[in-house]
Amino acid sequence: MVTRALYGHPFSSYTWKGLIPLYASGLEFDFREVGPDQPDHASFVQASHPAGKYPVLVDGDAVVVEATSIIEHLAAHYPQAASLIPSDPQEAATARMLDRVFDNYVMGNGQRIVMARIANAEAPDPAEVEAGRQGLLRAYRWIEEWLGKNDLPAHVSIVTCAAAPSLFYGDWLERIPDDCPRVQSLRAEILALPEVARCVDDARYFRPYFPGGAPDRD
Ligand SMILES: N[C@@H](CCC(=O)N[C@@H](CS)C(=O)NCC(=O)O)C(=O)O
Numbered sequence: 001m002v003t004r005a006l007y008g009h010p011f012s013s014y015t016w017k018g019l020i021p022l023y024a025s026g027l028e029f030d031f032r033e034v035g036p037d038q039p040d041h042a043s044f045v046q047a048s049h050p051a052g053k054y055p056v057l058v059d060g061d062a063v064v065v066e067a068t069s070i071i072e073h074l075a076a077h078y079p080q081a082a083s084l085i086p087s088d089p090q091e092a093a094t095a096r097m098l099d100r101v102f103d104n105y106v107m108g109n110g111q112r113i114v115m116a117r118i119a120n121a122e123a124p125d126p127a128e129v130e131a132g133r134q135g136l137l138r139a140y141r142w143i144e145e146w147l148g149k150n151d152l153p154a155h156v157s158i159v160t161c162a163a164a165p166s167l168f169y170g171d172w173l174e175r176i177p178d179d180c181p182r183v184q185s186l187r188a189e190i191l192a193l194p195e196v197a198r199c200v201d202d203a204r205y206f207r208p209y210f211p212g213g214a215p216d217r218d
Contacts, residue, residue: 004029006070007045008055011206013107013165016199017067018055020164021074023195024156025081068099071158084158095153099162101143106166109135113173117211124212136174140183147182156195163187164196172215191218 006022006029008015022029032041034054046052049065057064057073064073074081086092112132116124152159167176167187176183190196200218207214 003058003060005032005058006030006055007032007034007041007048007058009034010199011203011209012054013110013169014053014067015055016165016168016196016203017161018057018070019199020156020161020195021071021081021084021158023198024084024160025074025078027074027078027081067161068096068103068158071161075158083155084161086153086157091153094150095158098146098152098159101139102159102162102166105135105139105142106170107162109133109139110166110170110173114169114211121211133174136170137177140170140176140180143186144180144183147186152186156193160190160193160196164190164193164199168196168200168218172210172218 004027006015006018008018008031010033019031032038032044034041034045045054045056048056048063053065055067055070057070059073059077062073064070071084075084086095109132112135113124113129116128116132119125163186167183168191170176171187176187178184191200
């Protein structure tokens, strides 16, 4: 019997961050979509997460909130997921640093634009949108410089899990500029991974609901 379940939504960036490590490690789990047709799933998330957000992982008796912590939980408990966190402590610290960079400065600035569009679809607050755009560009340039001096783990790791949704949606909101070719390549390489392609494909149905409209690509 499967006692593992991930609560989330197929179009949600942070849900992808929880799905990618589950797909990569081959662990069996139920996907419990949070939506109007599954009020019990939404209630569970509201009761489990301090801000009512998803993803939430249930693994036996454990309830794990926050996508990063879901990755850490899987890596700590299952040998087939151990490589999500580099075994070398310094490499692990670097991977966790990048996880924070993708969440806070790519995803975070992208969400500023999305929230402004949700708050007012006709006339999103221009100051919020501009702050989000400039934040994204600054983050892209920081990552570009970092990639010029450092290598990423070659396999699916915590960095991949954080980079995939943030670069996927970030580029929709503010295109990765041509003076960031390494970031452009990283996005393309990550989107080609089967675990990530599966998330992208499963979310296609919801594209018409992307605040402000989804671009006709990817
Ligand atoms: N810090 C959280 C962020 C989770 C998050 O922002 N989830 C969004 C979906 S991508 C959500 O639950 N939105 C619905 C809501 O806030 O009601 C994490 O890392 O898991």
